[in-house]
Amino acid sequence: MTYLSFIRAEVLVLWRRKQNIFNALLFFLMVVVLFPLGVNPSAEFLAPAADGIVWCAMLLAVLMATESMFKEDYIDGSLEQLIISGLSLPLLLLLKTTAQWLVVFLPLLFMMPLLAEMLYLPDGCFWVLMATLVIGSPSLFLIGAIGAALTVSLKQGAILVMLLILPFYLPVIIFATSAVRAAQLGLPYLGLLAILLAIFLLSLVIAPCMAAIVIKASTN
Amino acid sequence: MNWAWFHKLGAPKWFFHYSKPWALPLFIVGCVSLVVGLIWGLAFAPADYQQGNSFRIIYIHVPVAMLAQSCYLALGVSGLVFLIWQMKIAPIFIKAVAPIGAVMALMALVSGAIWGKPTWGTWWVWDARLTSVLVLFLLYMGIIALQNSLTDLLLANKAVAVLSVVGLLNLPIIKYSVEWWNTLHQGATFTLTEKPAMPMEMWFPLLFSTIGLYCLVAGLALWRMQTEILAREHRSHWVKEEVMKHGL
Amino acid sequence: MAFDSLTDFFEMGRHGVYVWSVYGFSVVSLIFITWSTLSKRRHVQKTLRKRFKRDETI
Numbered sequence: 001m002t003y004l005s006f007i008r009a010e011v012l013v014l015w016r017r018k019q020n021i022f023n024a025l026l027f028f029l030m031v032v033v034l035f036p037l038g039v040n041p042s043a044e045f046l047a048p049a050a051d052g053i054v055w056c057a058m059l060l061a062v063l064m065a066t067e068s069m070f071k072e073d074y075i076d077g078s079l080e081q082l083i084i085s086g087l088s089l090p091l092l093l094l095l096k097t098t099a100q101w102l103v104v105f106l107p108l109l110f111m112m113p114l115l116a117e118m119l120y121l122p123d124g125c126f127w128v129l130m131a132t133l134v135i136g137s138p139s140l141f142l143i144g145a146i147g148a149a150l151t152v153s154l155k156q157g158a159i160l161v162m163l164l165i166l167p168f169y170l171p172v173i174i175f176a177t178s179a180v181r182a183a184q185l186g187l188p189y190l191g192l193l194a195i196l197l198a199i200f201l202l203s204l205v206i207a208p209c210m211a212a213i214v215i216k217a218s219t220n
Numbered sequence: 221m222n223w224a225w226f227h228k229l230g231a232p233k234w235f236f237h238y239s240k241p242w243a244l245p246l247f248i249v250g251c252v253s254l255v256v257g258l259i260w261g262l263a264f265a266p267a268d269y270q271q272g273n274s275f276r277i278i279y280i281h282v283p284v285a286m287l288a289q290s291c292y293l294a295l296g297v298s299g300l301v302f303l304i305w306q307m308k309i310a311p312i313f314i315k316a317v318a319p320i321g322a323v324m325a326l327m328a329l330v331s332g333a334i335w336g337k338p339t340w341g342t343w344w345v346w347d348a349r350l351t352s353v354l355v356l357f358l359l360y361m362g363i364i365a366l367q368n369s370l371t372d373l374l375l376a377n378k379a380v381a382v383l384s385v386v387g388l389l390n391l392p393i394i395k396y397s398v399e400w401w402n403t404l405h406q407g408a409t410f411t412l413t414e415k416p417a418m419p420m421e422m423w424f425p426l427l428f429s430t431i432g433l434y435c436l437v438a439g440l441a442l443w444r445m446q447t448e449i450l451a452r453e454h455r456s457h458w459v460k461e462e463v464m465k466h467g468l
Numbered sequence: 469m470a471f472d473s474l475t476d477f478f479e480m481g482r483h484g485v486y487v488w489s490v491y492g493f494s495v496v497s498l499i500f501i502t503w504s505t506l507s508k509r510r511h512v513q514k515t516l517r518k519r520f521k522r523d524e525t526i
Contacts, residue, residue, distance in 0.1 A: 146386060150379050154369055164362040164383065167355050168390050171397035178401065199393065206389065210382045213303065217378035247502075258491070263477060266470050273480035276487050280494045323501050331490045338483050436498070440505050447509040454516055463516045 001085045006092060010099045024065040025107055031057035032115055043120040050119035051129050051180035055173045058108070058133065059140065059166070065104045066144030067161045069096070070152045070215065079152075080219050089215065090208035093145060097208070101141045109133065128183040132176035135196045142200075142207035143168050149211035153218045172199060230307040232449045233458050243442035250436030257429030265422050274338040277331055283430040285328040285349075287437055288356055291321030295363070296388020299381035309445075311377035312452065314384055315367055316444035320437055322360035328353045348402035352395050359387050373452070 014021070035053045036046060046053075073079045082092050112133070116126050147165035151157030179192035261279035268275035295314050302310035332350050333343045344350070363383055370376035453459050471477040480487050 143386075146382070150366060150383060151369075153372070153375060157369075160365055160369060163358070163365055167358045167362065167394065168386065170355060171390070171393045174397040174401045202389070206386070210386055214375075214379050214382050217375045220374065262487075262491070264470055267481070272483055274483035274486050276480070277490045280490055284494070319504075320501060323497050327494050327497050330493050334486050334490050334493075338486050440502060443505050443509055447505075447512050450516060451512050454519070459516065460520050463513055464520055 001081070001087065003087060003091070003095065006082075006087070007095055007099065010096055014099060014103045020068075021065065021104055021107070024061050024104055025111070027064055028057050028061035028108060029111070029115075031060055032119070036119075047120040047122055048181075048184070050116070050121040051125065051132075051177050052173075053119060054112075054115060054129065054133075055136075055176055058137065059169050059173060061108070062104070062137065062140040062144055063147075063162060063165060064158075066097075066100060066141055066148050067151075067158050069100060069145060069148040071148075071157075074152045074218065079215060083216060083219060089212040093149075093211050093215070094204075094208040097141050097145045101138055105133075105137050105141070122184055125180050125183050128189060129180050131193060132179050132196060135193055135200060136172050136176045139172050139196070139200045139203045140169060142203040145211045146207050146214070149214040149218070152215065172196065175199070230305070230309060232308055232312065232453055233456070235309050236446055236449045236462070239442050240446065243439050243446065245439075246435050246442065247439030250432050250434070250439055253428050253432030254436055255432070257425045257427070257432055261422075261425035261429065265425050266419075268422075271339055274335060277335040279425055279429045281328060281331040281335060282426060283433040284324050284331060285353060286430060287433055288321055288324040288328050288353060290434075291317050291324060291437070292356060292359065292384075292387065292391060295321065295384040296391070299384035299388065302377065302381040303385060311381060312445050312448045313441070314363070314380050316448055317441050318360055318363045318367065318380075320440055320444075322357065322364060324437070325353055325357035325360055329357060346402065348399040351402065352398045355394055355398070356391075359391075363387070 032053055035049070039045060070079060073082075083089060085092075109130070112130060113126075115121075116129070121129065144161075144165060147161040150164060151160050154160065175192050175195050179189040179196070182189040182192060258279055261276055265276070265279075267273050295317055298310040298313045301307050302314075329350070332353065336345055336347075336350070337343055363380055366383055367376055367380050370379055450459055450463065478484055478488070
């Protein structure tokens, strides 16, 4: 096995599980729709809350998509294959997470113009929101990978993953929505994007290693 | 420097025998000091000129909040120690301290909320400190839930250590982000701890109750660790000797 | 003493409810965690002792 063949196999598997990804997208849409229906459909409420709504839906959809990331590989034994393959396990997990990110996140990104209209997002904020999503979402997937690794051996791990991982998502959502809000008020927001980038880089370094430690311990 | 003691810490047997005489004295000293601090604070310390007598909640709230944070710091550090040196005592420590930390965080939350009623007029304010204690409580509950749901001991050790290390790395970020978010949302709130220089007669009871609670928790933690060591090492000979000879 | 009378001490100048409920809750929590620690300890020792005794008779 080489890194290249791993990526190829990974993409194939994701393609075969396209229903799961589709479900995550629908889930994202559902959560967004809940807010106008459940709270208030007026532009006065939605316009200032739009970024927060999008980000909340994003967190939940990402958690749903990543939660079972390693599960099938664990059950059918391919995780053990990865460990004994001689390749670097953290790097493989990183590749896997990246593939997941591309497949789940890009469609979400394409839905954004539509959602921005539906939620009356103020004009100047759209690109800032897109920027926070692009910079912030990799951290969500990386941290989510740790959660998925921690609960890989459990049959019913979904709720536990939420409990474990959601507190770690708080800084990301706080800085992301603050950036959009700052842009709304005409304040400088590049510093906040830089913090998001820093969180991303930190999780890029740490998350694959931590996930690898747990995966190794799980497959014994 | 001699590092022998550090490596001995890895051996649960050594730790058990060394720590056994310490638990009860620590607990008793802690209780006495805590009671002295609380009674002093309740009955003898002067009332605050701004908050009146509701300020006496500080003698519970501050020590408890400090312990909630210290316990998490200790969890994170011991998780790191376990991942680097595979020290057997570290996961035992994590398992023993996590529930204590959760109780401390809960007490800090409840006392903060009740203190909020007379000072702010509401039970809950999205104040930076209260919010970060809430997050801390959730982190503790996560560790406990993970510990309870993983039945394989080796895996549970590793998983919980990883979670505490990640939590330790995240804690400053969470704290900073919540504080930053708070200032953005509602400007400067009234902070509980930054008072105009606390006079001595208010400060001493606080010192007593803080030290007392630290000792009390240390005693409890040692007891819990010893129990866990006995349960984990039940196959070894020394545990049998220990249980049969000394017993309850 | 910072209070003139015992009723004053319990009243705490209108803040009695808050102060005493915090102290009550805290004492109960501390007692709970101590109790759970000690009962777990007793339980483990009892189980182990029973097991060792049984092993000896076999």
